[in-house]
Amino acid sequence: MRALSGVLNPALVLAVFGLYPCATVAPKEGWQVYSSAQDADGRCICTVVAPEQNLCSRDAKSRQLRQLLEKVQNMSQSIEVLNLRTQRDFQYVMKMENQMKGLRTKFRQIEEDRKSLMTRHFQELREKMDDLKPLIPVLEQYKMDARLISQFKEEIRNLSAVLTAIQEEIGAYDYEELHRRVVGLEGRLRSCMSKLTCGKLMKITGPITIKTSGTRFGAWMTDPQASQRNNRVWYMDSYTNNKIVREYKSMADFVSGVESRTYSLPFKWAGTNHLVYNGSLYYNKYQSNIVVKYSFETGRVLAQRALEYAGFHNVYPYTWGGFSDIDLMADELGLWAVYATNQNAGNIVIGRLDPDTLEVLKTWNTEYSKRNAGESFMICGTLYITNSHLTGAKVYYSYSTQTSAYEYTDIPFHNQYFHISMLDYNARERVLYAWNNGHQVLFNVTLYHIIKTDDSS
Structure with missing residues (x-):
């Protein structure tokens, strides 16, 4: 976009x-x-x-221009040295050319009166002429080189003039004034951006296959709360009987398989619906409804809490099973848990979590059966649910936590490898991460934004 x-x-x-x-x-x-x-x-x-x-760094721009000017000046000096050498050689060849012309004249005279000369003298002149013949193309080449060097010198002079003019023009700007203008425009931009409401999902495109690895089921993710320079990738293979998390410094390292670190969690995980958020891993402890917060920095569990009444261990999984009862996710508004309870007749419950304590701040009861859902993800406080994990899956249902209302949708997406066992939204990148039958893929999303005006209620 x-x-x-x-x-x-x-x-x-x-x-x-x-x-x-x-x-x-x-x-x-x-x-x-x-x-x-x-x-x-x-x-x-x-x-x-x-x-x-x-772009607005005057010092960096000026420094680049100065470096470029220095390179041009060095080129100009090198061209000048080459020119002097060429002119000197050219004068030598011109001298040889004059000698050749004199020899040609003598040779013609000798040809006219060769009967009067001895054969030996005639042969000596012939040999001298043969020795000089290879100099003819050399002379022509030197003439061409001399013209080329002259063109180089002219181009260097023109380029130097242009660069000098650009440098003078940049130097004419007052840096403080430029900075004030930038700050002012940034303020106006933020005011404009504050009028953009959170987006509504309109379209899903892709997928883009990043890698093929691991078993049929698993999870991979980046941290939506990380800085733009932090592009670490985390990889968790299988849905059970595992507690090894692999870390990669970048997407390129992930593709090439260059691990930066591995972590051994204190507890095994259940399912594939884990989350890395603000430097910590959130996951469902195996054979329980307990959510664990694990710090990658300290290697310790920072918090753990049971989700009250939440089903676990394939009581209320997604359609594909795999102990996917509890789905942890994040969006622009914070941290969420999606699960089902007997009290809600096995239908999906949305819980807003405190990222530090894992306390459930508020819950919303939907009317969509957890067992009939293929996968789900949150965008801007709205839960989107797919109707299947197999071919032909589409986003079929959405529930807004802001209005406590639902609607049926019809947003198709391409299930390229026929079996999705993990689908999660990343608010920083505005993409869906998916584990598709042993393939790690990304889906792009299109969001519809409503611009609020001053007259809006």
Whole structure:
């Protein structure tokens, strides 16, 4: 979802489109998408783009220009040395050319009167002429090189003039003034972004296959609360009888299989619906309805708490089984647990959790059977439920915790490898992580944002 309108130099841009999909327009070089909004048909309403972080760095830009100018000056000096050497060799060849012309004249004279010369003298002249013949193409090449060097010198002079002009132009800007303009535009941008409500799921595209590894069932994830520079990946194979978590420093390391660290959890896990959130792993303890919070930094359990009345150990799993009774997930609003209870007749219960204590802050009872759900995930406080884990699955039902209301939906997605045992939303990347029959895949999501106005209630 990208769009770009006229550029505000040097800071930020808010572009509004109503006719074209966001994906058809890309920001110019040096700009990146800050956020975007679109309507129910996927058409772009509002896209905010911003310059890359180093775009307004006067010092970095000037330093790059100075380095470039120094390289150009070094090139110019090298060209000058080459030119002097070429001119010197050229003069030598010109001298040889004059000697050749003189020899040709003498040779013609000798040819006219060769009967009067001895055969030996004639042969000596012939040999000298043969020795000089290879110099003819050399002479022509030196003439071409001399012209080329002259062109190089002219281009170097032009380039130096352009770079000097650019450097002078950048130096003319007042850095403090530019900084004030950037800060002001950032404030206006944040004001605009505050009017964007949380998004509603409209479309799922993909999948993109990242890797094929492990057993048929498992989980993999990144931390939605991590900084942009932190791209660690965690990998948990199988749905039971395991407590080894593998860590990779980046997606590239994950693809190539370069592990950075492994963790041995104090308890085995149940199911595949684990979550890494703000540096800690949240998972369902095997053969219990207890949620465990484990710190990767300290290697210790920070908290554990039972979900009251929650079914476990294949009492209320998803359609594929695998002890998937308790599903832990996170979205833009926080940490959630999805499970079922006898009190709610085996239908799904949504629980809002405190990330530190694991206390259930509030619950919502839905009317959708947990055993009939393929998988589920939260986006902006709304639970989306798929009707199957097999081919032909689609997002069939959604429940909003903000309105305590549900609706039936019809959002298809491509179950490429025919069996999904884990599906989880990452709010930082706005993608769905999935474990699809031993394949680790990503789905892109399209969200519909409503822009609040001052007159909105």
